[in-house]
Amino acid sequence: MNRFLSNATNKIDAKGRVSVPAQFRNVLSRLDIQELYAIQDFIYPAVTVGGPDLLDRFERQIDGGDPFSMDANDMSLLIHGGGVFLKLDGEGRLMVSDFIRDYTGITDQVTFVGRSDHFQLWDPVCYEEKRQEALSRRMAGGQPRAGQGETG
Amino acid sequence: MNRFLSNATNKIDAKGRVSVPAQFRNVLSRLDIQELYAIQDFIYPAVTVGGPDLLDRFERQIDGGDPFSMDANDMSLLIHGGGVFLKLDGEGRLMVSDFIRDYTGITDQVTFVGRSDHFQLWDPVCYEEKRQEALSRRMAGGQPRAGQGETG
DNA sequence: CTTGATCCCATTGACGCCCAAATTATCCCA
DNA sequence: TGGGATAATTTGGGCGTCAATGGGATCAAG
Secondary structure, eight states, X not given: OOSBOSEEEEEOOTTSEEEOOHHHHHHHHHTTOXXXXXXXXXXXXXXXXXXXXXXXHHHHHHXXXXXXXXXXXXXXXXXXXXXXXXXXXXXXXXXOOHHHHHHHOOSSEEEEEEOBSSEEEEOHHHHHHHHHHHHHHHHTTSOOOSSOOOOO | OOSBOSEEEEEOOTTSEEEOOHHHHHHHHHTTOOOEEEEEOSSXXXXXXXXXXXHHHHHHHHHHOOTTSOXXXXXXXXXXXXXXXXXXXXTSEEEOOHHHHHHHOOSSXXXXXXXXXXXXXXXXXXXXXXHHHHHHHHHOSOOSOOOOOOOO
C-alpha cells in the first residue's frame, strides 16, 4: 500500500517517544519521504504530518496570491513558522514535543490516523469523539444501524 | 533543509544575548549568508532578519509598486534607513538591541520564526497571539468545532 | 576611567544513536 | 483447528554528542 490508511494507537514512553506504526513507516519509505514536517490542523485538534510535498501544496497557496497581502502573510506565518520538523529514531519513533501536546491534548498515548497522502496525530479519546461527530453528520437524516463500528 | 522553517524559543542571557537556533544557523551557512540585515516587519510586531538577497527582494518590491504596501518613498525610508546589521558571536548568538526590543516587545525570551527565505524575531507571547489570530482568519466561516484538545 | 561589546572556555541538559527486552502478529505442522 | 515456533513490532533504557547557556577576560569606545 502506498497511501496512509487506517489508524493505530501507540504508547508514549518515559522519554516522551512514540512509535510510528510500522504500516505508516512502510508507506513513508515507499513514497521515499525522508523529512517529516508537522503542522497544526486548521480545523481539528490534531497535528498533520507529511513530507516535503505537503509543504509544497501549502506553498502553492501562498504563491498563488499577492506575496505581500495579509492572506499570504498569514499563510506563511502558519505554514512556514507554525510547523516543526519531526525526526524518527532508528526504531521509527518520534518525540512528542510540547508543540504536539498543545495542539492535540495528547498526554500518554497517540492515535495515528491515515489521511491518504499524509497522516495525523490525535489524542485517542478526542479522535473517537470527533470521529463519532463526523459520522453523525454523514448520517444525518438516515438511521444508524446496530453496533458501534469502532476499531477496538 | 535550505530554507527557514519552523520556530524555536530561546532565552536572553544576562548580557542581552540570545542563541540563534542551530537549525537556522545551518540554513545560513548553507545559503552562504555572511551578513545579516534586520528590519521592522510592516505587518506584525516582529523584526525580519535575512541576508543581502532579502534587501534585493524588498528593492524589487519598491520598484514594482504593489497595492498593499505603502509607497516607495516610505518603503525606502524604512528598509534602507531603518534597518540594522546583526552580528553573531562564536557561539551563534546575537545581541538583542533596543532596536529589536522596541519593535517586538521582547523582554527575556525570543521566538525565532522561519519564513522560508528569511526569519523573524518575536516575543513568544505576542507570536502565539498573532498566530492564533491568523489561524482564526483562515478558519473564518463555519467549520466543525475546532476546540483545543481538552482531555479533561 | 567607566561602560559595554566581543572572544573564549566551562557547564548543563536535551536529544540522537544504539542495543536489549517484551509484546504482538504470522506461519507451519500436527 | 489449535499449539508452538518464529518473525516483526513496540517499548525500555544507557550513553555520547551537540546545542544552549553562563560567566570571566579582553578589547574598544566614550
